[in-house]
Amino acid sequence: MEAVRSQRKSLVSTGVGSTLPLYRSAPPLEVRLEDFELYAIDRLRVLKGISDALSRGKKPDEMEKLVLDLWKTNMRHQHSSELLNKDIISHFVLRLVYCRTEELRKWFLSIETTLFRYRFRDEPPEKQRALMADFDLPYKAVTIAEYESVKEKLNQVARAIGQPITTDAIYYKVPFEEVPELVAGRRVFIQKGNAYIAMNQVVSLVITQFRSHLSKALVLTNRKWTSMIREQEKDRLVPIIEALSTSYLGPDYNQPREHAEISLKDIDQIAKSSFPLCMGHLFEKLQEDHHLKHGGRMQLGLFLKGVGLKLDDALAFWRAEFSRKVGAERFEKEYAYSIRHNYGKEGKRTDYTPYSCQKIISSTPGVGDHHGCPYRHFSEENLRAALTRMRVGNRALEDVIDKVRNRHYQLACTLTFEAVHGSSCDAGVNHPNQYYNDSQRILESQVSSSWTNTKMACKGYLCHCDFVIMDLVV
Amino acid sequence: MNREEVENGGDDMLIDRDEIEQRRLENAVPEGFNADYLKAYYGKIFPYVDMFKWLSYGNDGKHPGCDHSYFGRREFSFTLDNDIYLRFQSFNSVSELENAIKEKCPFKIDIGPVYSVDPSKRHAYSQGGDNIFTPVEKELVFDIDISDYDDARYCCSGADVCLECWPLMTIAIKVIDTALRDDFGFSHILWVYSGRRGVHCWVCDGKARRLNNEQRAAIVDYFRVYKGNENSSKKVSLVGPALHPFLVRSHTEVLKDYFEKRLLSSQNLFLNEERFEKILEMIPDESVTSELRGRWLSNKRSREEINVARWDQLKNLLQSNKQKGQGLRRCIEEIVFTFTYPRLDMEVSKHMNHLLKAPFCVHPKTGRVCVPINPKNCEEFNPSAVPILSQLLGELNTGGFKGEGDNEWDGTSLGDCVRYFRESFLQPLLKSCKEEIETSYNAKVQQSRNSISW
Ligand code: SF4
Ligand SMILES: [Zn+2]
Numbered sequence A: 001m002e003a004v005r006s007q008r009k010s011l012v013s014t015g016v017g018s019t020l021p022l023y024r025s026a027p028p029l030e031v032r033l034e035d036f037e038l039y040a041i042d043r044l045r046v047l048k049g050i051s052d053a054l055s056r057g058k059k060p061d062e063m064e065k066l067v068l069d070l071w072k073t074n075m076r077h078q079h080s081s082e083l084l085n086k087d088i089i090s091h092f093v094l095r096l097v098y099c100r101t102e103e104l105r106k107w108f109l110s111i112e113t114t115l116f117r118y119r120f121r122d123e124p125p126e127k128q129r130a131l132m133a134d135f136d137l138p139y140k141a142v143t144i145a146e147y148e149s150v151k152e153k154l155n156q157v158a159r160a161i162g163q164p165i166t167t168d169a170i171y172y173k174v175p176f177e178e179v180p181e182l183v184a185g186r187r188v189f190i191q192k193g194n195a196y197i198a199m200n201q202v203v204s205l206v207i208t209q210f211r212s213h214l215s216k217a218l219v220l221t222n223r224k225w226t227s228m229i230r231e232q233e234k235d236r237l238v239p240i241i242e243a244l245s246t247s248y249l250g251p252d253y254n255q256p257r258e259h260a261e262i263s264l265k266d267i268d269q270i271a272k273s274s275f276p277l278c279m280g281h282l283f284e285k286l287q288e289d290h291h292l293k294h295g296g297r298m299q300l301g302l303f304l305k306g307v308g309l310k311l312d313d314a315l316a317f318w319r320a321e322f323s324r325k326v327g328a329e330r331f332e333k334e335y336a337y338s339i340r341h342n343y344g345k346e347g348k349r350t351d352y353t354p355y356s357c358q359k360i361i362s363s364t365p366g367v368g369d370h371h372g373c374p375y376r377h378f379s380e381e382n383l384r385a386a387l388t389r390m391r392v393g394n395r396a397l398e399d400v401i402d403k404v405r406n407r408h409y410q411l412a413c414t415l416t417f418e419a420v421h422g423s424s425c426d427a428g429v430n431h432p433n434q435y436y437n438d439s440q441r442i443l444e445s446q447v448s449s450s451w452t453n454t455k456m457a458c459k460g461y462l463c464h465c466d467f468v469i470m471d472l473v474v
Numbered sequence B: 001m002n003r004e005e006v007e008n009g010g011d012d013m014l015i016d017r018d019e020i021e022q023r024r025l026e027n028a029v030p031e032g033f034n035a036d037y038l039k040a041y042y043g044k045i046f047p048y049v050d051m052f053k054w055l056s057y058g059n060d061g062k063h064p065g066c067d068h069s070y071f072g073r074r075e076f077s078f079t080l081d082n083d084i085y086l087r088f089q090s091f092n093s094v095s096e097l098e099n100a101i102k103e104k105c106p107f108k109i110d111i112g113p114v115y116s117v118d119p120s121k122r123h124a125y126s127q128g129g130d131n132i133f134t135p136v137e138k139e140l141v142f143d144i145d146i147s148d149y150d151d152a153r154y155c156c157s158g159a160d161v162c163l164e165c166w167p168l169m170t171i172a173i174k175v176i177d178t179a180l181r182d183d184f185g186f187s188h189i190l191w192v193y194s195g196r197r198g199v200h201c202w203v204c205d206g207k208a209r210r211l212n213n214e215q216r217a218a219i220v221d222y223f224r225v226y227k228g229n230e231n232s233s234k235k236v237s238l239v240g241p242a243l244h245p246f247l248v249r250s251h252t253e254v255l256k257d258y259f260e261k262r263l264l265s266s267q268n269l270f271l272n273e274e275r276f277e278k279i280l281e282m283i284p285d286e287s288v289t290s291e292l293r294g295r296w297l298s299n300k301r302s303r304e305e306i307n308v309a310r311w312d313q314l315k316n317l318l319q320s321n322k323q324k325g326q327g328l329r330r331c332i333e334e335i336v337f338t339f340t341y342p343r344l345d346m347e348v349s350k351h352m353n354h355l356l357k358a359p360f361c362v363h364p365k366t367g368r369v370c371v372p373i374n375p376k377n378c379e380e381f382n383p384s385a386v387p388i389l390s391q392l393l394g395e396l397n398t399g400g401f402k403g404e405g406d407n408e409w410d411g412t413s414l415g416d417c418v419r420y421f422r423e424s425f426l427q428p429l430l431k432s433c434k435e436e437i438e439t440s441y442n443a444k445v446q447q448s449r450n451s452i453s454w
Helices: A033-055 A060-074 A080-098 A102-122 A125-134 A144-160 A180-184 A199-232 A237-246 A264-274 A277-289 A294-307 A311-326 A328-342 A357-361 A380-389 A394-405 A409-421 A432-444 B003-008 B017-027 B035-044 B048-056 B094-104 B119-125 B146-152 B167-183 B213-223 B245-266 B273-280 B286-298 B306-320 B326-340 B346-350 B375-380 B389-398 B405-411 B415-453
Strands: A030-032 A171-175 A189-191 A194-198 A467-469 B074-079 B084-089 B108-115 B135-137 B140-145 B189-193 B198-203
Touching (some): A030 A033, A033 A060, A033 A080, A060 A102, A102 A199, A125 A199, A144 A171, A144 B245, A180 A194, A180 B213, A189 B167, A199 A237, A277 A380, A311 A328, A409 A432, B035 B094, B048 B094, B084 B119, B140 B146, B140 B167, B146 B167, B167 B189, B167 B213, B167 B245, B273 B286, B389 B405, B405 B415
Antiparallel strands (some): A030 A467, B074 B084, B140 B198, B189 B198
């Protein structure tokens, strides 16, 4: 690839030196492939952290602190001049990662918007005003004459929502559709289709703009991705992008727990006591049908690897079941390979870490498949039956079903864990192997934690060109 | 109705069997309603052209900016007399619409959203990955049902309604209509009697039709004063040190007067212990409630103005309570709101793809036509005076003067209703639709000129 490797240009920042970029277009910047990936991983930690907090129903003031903390811890750079670049580059890399399906776009859009909201609120007023100007918002502050004519109403709203009344307040007049959250809370005065928003409410307006701009941009990025980048970059960026989208950023469950090693004879026992429902179900089906389709083999196989089943035992385990259905010979020919593969003994390096809940929940099992997350993929009736078999009591069962109805699958799983173990699970369930580990820990009354071992699942690639020109790919 | 047509429907759904049976029985001796009457109504009276003009929003014109696919992308659904439910019907012209209605003779016609593509061909589009069959426009609608007011009226319950409780609907129309116009800036608003127990509202401005679900939900929440969920008891909660201007206006211009001058006496809100206890429950102050209770229990003589007298006592006591102050005074407003403030069916308004019964349908249980209500003098509207199907047909037979062809309704008591629809709703609406089409067309032309010259 021919690229002019000039000195890295520093980005033109917003006029007043705001540290909050609007990400209007990808910068004409060359980025080392390594940074391309590492920056993205750091931002992804922030986004995942926000996503987890939201799904646990954190309140706005808790969120504010949490978001800013996450940002400070993960988006550091040893050269402060690089902070803004890191911010912008990581955002655009993740656009590539999350532009590819409707579901990914939705997630990215909502989390990036949340991130932007709290970062914006953290800016001082003059910078907020400058950012508004950067957004090209066509709204002007209302004139004094107009302000006087509605002053009484504006003060009434301020009193109603418990805001201090100031006489020199700046108000903006915008179509009410632009600030739905303020309309919904009756937090603004509305007249003839226009909402009068106070300076400290401007964030709602900016957020609407930010979201709609990003939403459109993601669709365009997706088009560019499918029409060009996917093909052009198939040996270089695509593997990175794909690894990023499935990477799980919690503890590394590829390494079995310390000292943990299980032997084949115990497996029935621990399946009963410590497998989450998704794995327990696969395990049961395997014993019933002596067969699992590909998705199920991967989900259960990698999980068992994470649990500490050694390769030889894994082979013996799968052989014992499959040969009853397809015969020992066919097993060796068709299936043994992929099991070795999971253990990294055959083929190229690929991301064969055990699947996270997020990945399992977003999978799409078809006819005859038994993988996936039962909380998401079972009918309510089947789920109730399965939970009853796990001896989840009535009251807890209704709580679980309630969470499922609200699509909080991992919370449902957490409640199940708590019901089955009679012990709380504060971290929530994020990974089947975490479920297993926590369960074992409780059962063994061990206190040692495996949470410190946080190794990334993604590794850098260095191929024939180790620079990426951002505005060419995003 | 033959089998074949049923199968053509594609997405037919059978309504619960029991309900069908029950409805059969109820309709066995119809009062003012049966399938033959309905045939005659659809044959001679139903205002097809006006409906078509309305839902075309100017796109049936000759202007190059008109979108001729517009009406054809609108979903209609029919409920037939055997309770078969045909969804995703669509029509490309007024005659297609008219023929389908005459042929199928639906007991109920619902109007859904305008989709991105013709809804009857949606399967053809669902093949590709991203589903492009999606609602793109829909009037902002409201559905207000008297049966949601059962804890605020003593004259009737459930689906029944009389002249004593109908003012609750009048209040709803006044409060919502004013807010839609003055606050949200809408102007093309159609109110319709739902045929039995409530009213529907269609906000038809272009801006309203294009609201997304989040924006619709925001408007609904703006109107909401009940806390707790929809299934729990309706409890008004007016928190905060002051009320929002919208609530203040609704209170002073509508609610207060209707409460004090009408409902207080007509519903006998303080008549007996059981009733006044319900109100005392809303006052969070023992000393006040026990004082009032004491007075009222010892004075049981029932007088004409007992309701008014007790309400005055309650107000005086609450207002005079200096040290408890605002919190208690707010109770007065909360009581007024509880017995008067509009109760909306939130879900209907929140989602673009919700269906709502079309105006000029006939309610199968009452035989009454779903006629428009003029919000300007909605206090004069009398549901028991709404034309009944059998009456209309009678007028048609005995009728003296009849208009030409499509104006059969002219000689009937539906005439005024259709005229109101046409003159006060449709004409101004179409005028602004034409302007909008013109403006957006010019903008497009300008834009393409610019891009060519680049
Ligand atoms: S939440 Fe996670 S661990 Fe629990 S069943 Fe679903 S995928 Fe498995
Ligand atoms: Zn009544």
